Amino acid sequence: MTAPRFTSLTARAVVLDAADVDTDQIIPARFLKTTTKDDLAGALFADWRGRPGFPLDDPGNAGAQVLIAGPNFGCGSSREHAAWALTAWGFRAVIAPGFADIFRGNALGQGLVPAAIPVDDHARLMAAVGRDPALPVTVDLDAQEVRWMCGGGAADGVCRAAFTVDPFARRCLLDGVDELGFLLGMDRAIAAHEADADEARHPSGGAR
Amino acid sequence: MTTAAGAAPRTLFDKIWAQHVVAEVPDGPSVLYVDLHLVHEVTSPQAFAELAARGVPVRRPDRTFAVMDHSIPTVKNPLAAADPSAAAQLRQLAANCEAHGITLWGAGDPRQGIVHVVGPEQGLTRPGMTIVCGDSHTATHGAFGALAFGIGTSQVGHVLATQCLLQRRPRTLAVEIEGGPGGALPAGVTAKDVILAVIARLGAGGGTGYVIEYRGSAVRALDMEARMTLCNMSIEAGARAGLVAPDDTTFDYLAGRAYAPTGTAFDRAVARWRTLATDDGAAFDHVIRLDAAALAPMVTWGTTPAQACAVDGAVPRPEDAGGDDAAAAARSLAYMRLEAGRPIAGQPVDVVFIGSCTNSRLGDLRAAARVLTGRKVAAGVRALVVPGSHEVKRAAEAEGLDRVFRDAGAEWREPGCSMCIAMNGDQIGPGQLAVSTSNRNFEGRQGKGGRTVLASPYTAAASAVAGTIADPRPYLEARP
Numbered sequence: 001m002t003a004p005r006f007t008s009l010t011a012r013a014v015v016l017d018a019a020d021v022d023t024d025q026i027i028p029a030r031f032l033k034t035t036t037k038d039d040l041a042g043a044l045f046a047d048w049r050g051r052p053g054f055p056l057d058d059p060g061n062a063g064a065q066v067l068i069a070g071p072n073f074g075c076g077s078s079r080e081h082a083a084w085a086l087t088a089w090g091f092r093a094v095i096a097p098g099f100a101d102i103f104r105g106n107a108l109g110q111g112l113v114p115a116a117i118p119v120d121d122h123a124r125l126m127a128a129v130g131r132d133p134a135l136p137v138t139v140d141l142d143a144q145e146v147r148w149m150c151g152g153g154a155a156d157g158v159c160r161a162a163f164t165v166d167p168f169a170r171r172c173l174l175d176g177v178d179e180l181g182f183l184l185g186m187d188r189a190i191a192a193h194e195a196d197a198d199e200a201r202h203p204s205g206g207a208r
Numbered sequence: 209m210t211t212a213a214g215a216a217p218r219t220l221f222d223k224i225w226a227q228h229v230v231a232e233v234p235d236g237p238s239v240l241y242v243d244l245h246l247v248h249e250v251t252s253p254q255a256f257a258e259l260a261a262r263g264v265p266v267r268r269p270d271r272t273f274a275v276m277d278h279s280i281p282t283v284k285n286p287l288a289a290a291d292p293s294a295a296a297q298l299r300q301l302a303a304n305c306e307a308h309g310i311t312l313w314g315a316g317d318p319r320q321g322i323v324h325v326v327g328p329e330q331g332l333t334r335p336g337m338t339i340v341c342g343d344s345h346t347a348t349h350g351a352f353g354a355l356a357f358g359i360g361t362s363q364v365g366h367v368l369a370t371q372c373l374l375q376r377r378p379r380t381l382a383v384e385i386e387g388g389p390g391g392a393l394p395a396g397v398t399a400k401d402v403i404l405a406v407i408a409r410l411g412a413g414g415g416t417g418y419v420i421e422y423r424g425s426a427v428r429a430l431d432m433e434a435r436m437t438l439c440n441m442s443i444e445a446g447a448r449a450g451l452v453a454p455d456d457t458t459f460d461y462l463a464g465r466a467y468a469p470t471g472t473a474f475d476r477a478v479a480r481w482r483t484l485a486t487d488d489g490a491a492f493d494h495v496i497r498l499d500a501a502a503l504a505p506m507v508t509w510g511t512t513p514a515q516a517c518a519v520d521g522a523v524p525r526p527e528d529a530g531g532d533d534a535a536a537a538a539r540s541l542a543y544m545r546l547e548a549g550r551p552i553a554g555q556p557v558d559v560v561f562i563g564s565c566t567n568s569r570l571g572d573l574r575a576a577a578r579v580l581t582g583r584k585v586a587a588g589v590r591a592l593v594v595p596g597s598h599e600v601k602r603a604a605e606a607e608g609l610d611r612v613f614r615d616a617g618a619e620w621r622e623p624g625c626s627m628c629i630a631m632n633g634d635q636i637g638p639g640q641l642a643v644s645t646s647n648r649n650f651e652g653r654q655g656k657g658g659r660t661v662l663a664s665p666y667t668a669a670a671s672a673v674a675g676t677i678a679d680p681r682p683y684l685e686a687r688p
């Protein structure tokens with residue numbers, strides 16, 4: 001099990017201009033009857049495919065690795081299948097003004113960076129990609145910064161938007177640390193806690 | 209609660225959190241111990257596969273309990289009726305539980321049912337515990353004063369292997385809900401209506417990063433089933449968990465349950481549970497207040513649970529929401545095919561679903577039966593009643609509720625998640641409108657192209673009779 005790694009990525013972006021994109025849209029429940037993580041790319045946004053103008057249907061967007069979406073992306077279910085389907089399609093980062101909690105954690109564990117940037121920057125980035133769909137967008141986890149060429153504004157022509165991710169999750173992705181391996185290494189502390197734990201906290205209710 | 213002299217006042221959440229921290233990672237998350245891990249067929253197979261690939265055992269099978277609920281058909285002999293991929297998933301869960309010595313309440317077991325219904329009714333869910341499940345509605349268990357939240361499949365693997373999780377400490381949000389005298393809710397208004405009003409206030413992402421504690425006279429007056437309904441939908445405001453402080457209502461519910469402590473062990477446990485309530489003067493990061501005495505029954509009009517209004521009100525005008533919310537509201541209304549400014553009541557209904565971990569307990573079925581007794585489901589409406597567990601089903605049948613539903617023309621099914629998530633064959637058709645007691649009205653949640661209106665069991669049952677979205681209050685007058 002190699003842990004996912006992520007330092008920085010520069011790639012083409014797809015804009016999905018919708019708020020509260022929930023996990024039932026990212027991957028409808030009927031695709032959850034699987035026991036593996038395989039073959040989920042086709043399930044991504046399955047019920048939005050074929051709608052006029054749906055951006056993932058545009059062949060020009062093949063190869064995009066960055067998804068730009070509206071606020072509260074990934075709300076709803078805890079299904080990690082949402083993160084699996086996004087990575088299976090080829091996404092390595094999602095940029096939005098905000099993410100749902102469980103989705104953010106699930107994504108980080110898969111090496112899919114949830115970059116929450118301020119609303120103004122988000123609007124500028126959407127406009128820039130709207131003008132030039134081939135515009136390369138950089139998601140730099142090391143610097144915790146999204147960058148794109150925006151001509152005016154900044155002196156060097158580069159627009160920047162800061163984001164932060166959980167420092168521990170960031171270290172894990174930069175260094176390729178595997179969270180389960182890390183937890184397994186805590187065995188002694190866990191055993192000590194178990195020795196102290198109140199019997200009333202055991203599911204058998206102390207009736208053991 | 210008053211505190212010992214000198215101790216800083218703490219919230220219920222603070223106390224549970226402190227008791228479960230195994231270690232702190234410098235500049236990082238806490239390693240949090242999990243007392244109870246609930247597992248179901250949909251979000252666990254890849255986690256078990258991860259353990260197998262690493263050659264790691266399940267650390268505490270005695271703290272792990274599994275059920276079949278999400279993809280199980282709600283008919284007799286569900287395994288025979290399941291489609292091949294669902295059947296394979298159900299078999300996989302059975303094999304994984306067998307291999308690791310995990311208790312499984314599967315198809316045919318008298319304890320089988322929806323994971324968030326079964327845990328409490330078996331007495332597994334108790335105050336002061338940490339409880340996780342690969343399911344976002346795990347917040348339900350917070351009704352007992354347990355810190356309970358949903359996790360992804362990788363984390364299911366972490367808990368199977370280590371009984372621990374890496375968790376950042378969330379912030380705390382107090383939701384103070386005041387009722388009328390004695391905390392009473394207005395006639396026809398239930399915990400479901402209260403939580404829809406809370407979510408409408410907070411917004412679909414307004415609780416993100418918080419653990420909610422529900423407080424106030426209206427909460428104290430709710431029975432345990434209603435408190436579960438309240439906590440269940442915390443996630444629909446983005447909150448990880450919802451909590452209610454344990455009290456005599458909680459202890460009375462737990463006494464005598466299969467896994468609850470007995471005798472002097474129960475008394476010791478109660479004494480300990482009483483210390484968990486939030487201390488007087490403890491600070492929350494944020495507080496909101498809701499006057500429940502002024503509420504009417506609520507229904508959703510859009511495609512997030514936050515898009516809700518009073519059932520006797522009008523579909524809101526997007527322009528009143530302002531800014532981005534206006535655009536989102538307009539999109540939701542277009543999908544729902546509802547017209548702004550028109551009364552929401554009277555909209556034709558195709559399907560009524562009474563079930564799900566939000567509203568499938570005995571009290572919910574009694575509420576639906578109160579409306580349906582001596583009445584008929586309107587022609588052309590399909591009504592499905594799906595008890596949350598076999599225990600609920602037996603109790604309902606013992607008091608004749610199944611007859612009430614059947615006589616009214618509703619289907620009385622076997623337990624499972626059913627039309628809440630539409631994975632098991634129970635679903636609505638494209639364009640159909642369902643009034644549903646479940647918790648999500650996302651586009652296509654109950655079937656591709658389907659339109660969902662969330663409501664209480666009263667409102668759902670009244671809508672079944674009327675054949676349109678209906679205010680339940682006239683149906684409840686002159687009823688016992």
Ligand code: SF4
Nearest residue numbers: 345564565625628629
């Ligand atoms: S009833 Fe619905 S919300 Fe509850 S656990 Fe099942 S699928 Fe999830």
